[in-house]
Every structure is written in structure tokens, then in C-alpha cells.
Amino acid sequence: xxNRITLNAQAPDFALKDFHGQTVRLADYRGRKHVALVFNRGxx
Amino acid sequence: MRQLRRDxxxxxxxxxEVIIIGxxxxxxxxxxxxxxxxxxxGLPDPKHTVLKLYGQEINLFKLGxxxxxxxxxxxGQARYVHYGHSMSDIPPNExxxxxxxxxxxGEQK
Numbered sequence: 001x002x003n004r005i006t007l008n009a010q011a012p013d014f015a016l017k018d019f020h021g022q023t024v025r026l027a028d029y030r031g032r033k034h035v036a037l038v039f040n041r042g043x044x
Numbered sequence: 045m046r047q048l049r050r051d052x053x054x055x056x057x058x059x060x061e062v063i064i065i066g067x068x069x070x071x072x073x074x075x076x077x078x079x080x081x082x083x084x085x086g087l088p089d090p091k092h093t094v095l096k097l098y099g100q101e102i103n104l105f106k107l108g109x110x111x112x113x114x115x116x117x118x119x120g121q122a123r124y125v126h127y128g129h130s131m132s133d134i135p136p137n138e139x140x141x142x143x144x145x146x147x148x149x150g151e152q153k
Contacts (some may be wrong), residue, residue: 004099004127005114011122014094016065017089019073024063024087030120031112033061034144038048039100039112042104043076 011037051137052083058144060115067109101127107149110145115140117147119139 005011015025029035048055048062055062062084066073073086089095101110111134115124124143126135 003097005125007120007122007125009075009122010120011114011116012097013120014097016089016094017070018087019070019077025114027120029061029116029118031067031118033059034118034147035116036055036060036062036140036144037098037114038062038064038083039098039114040045040064040068040096040111041109041111041128041134042066042071043045043068 045082047134047137048084049080049082051141054137054141056142058141059118060144061085061089065094067092067095084123099127113140115143115147118151123147 011026013025013027018024026035036043052062064084065069065087067090068088070088071087071089077086098112098114100112104144108131113126114122115126117123124140128134
């Protein structure tokens with residue numbers, strides 16, 4: 001049904017605006033930090 | 045989310061940023077972040093572009109999204125991938141932090 005991310009392969013880059021309107025790209029962190037991406041199940 | 049908030053400093057110590065992506069809109073994110081005083085990056089994805097790109101699954105019966113976690117290392121590689129099979133199928137932070145420790149140790153070799 002959907003794409004799944006492959007372990008130990010390049011993670012697809014993306015750009016989204018945060019809720020302050022600033023664009024955040026995954027690639028911005030490359031060479032700087034690890035990133036824990038958490039896909040939310042909804043705010044409770 | 046509260047677990048992540050509690051352990052956020054542990055992620056920072058391991059040189060990792062925590063980014064939450066969800067289908068809610070900007071206003072819902074802003075409201076929740078303010079209410080819960082959350083320190084991490086929050087990215088509203090109301091068009092579901094990244095949610096689809098990363099294959100987050102929808103549970104049609106429960107009308108909800110299954111949780112998913114991906115750790116991307118400094119080189120841009122996915123080093124941990126977990127797709128939840130139920131709404132409560134979320135790995136403990138200890139598992140994520142241990143993986144970050146391994147990544148950092150690997151870099152020093």
C-alpha cells in the first residue's frame with residue numbers, strides 16, 4: 001500500500017514548513033546531526 | 045510524545061534532533077506545542093506528502109495513523125526503521141538511544 005523506508009539506504013529528502021513558517025529539510029542535518037523522525041499517531 | 049519529551053535531553057546528548065511529523069495543520073501543531081511545552085521540531089504535513097513518502101500506514105478501521113519511527117544518521121542513511129502495527133506499537137526510547145550510541149561509537153572508529 002505504501003512506500004517503506006529501506007534500512008541502511010539513503011533516506012528520502014523532504015522539505016516541510018514548521019509551524020513558525022520556516023522550511024526544514026532533512027538534508028539540512030546532513031553532516032551535522034542524527035535525526036529521529038517520529039511519525040505521529042495524532043495528538044492526544 | 046510525553047516519553048519523547050521526558051527523554052529529549054538524552055537525544056540531544058547523543059547529537060540527535062527529534063522531528064515530529066503529523067497530518068495535523070499548523071494551528072493544531074502550534075497549539076499542542078504551546079500546551080505541552082515541547083522542545084522538538086514539529087512539522088505539520090496536512091497534504092501527507094512526507095507521510096506518504098515514508099510510508100506511514102493508515103488504520104482504516106480505527107481511523108488513525110500507525111506510529112512510525114526512522115533514525116537517519118549524519119550521512120543521511122536510515123539506520124533504524126520501525127513501522128507500528130497498532131496505535132500503541134511504539135519502541136521504547138531506550139532502543140532508539142542505544143542505536144544512537146552505536147552510531148556515535150561507530151563514527152569514532
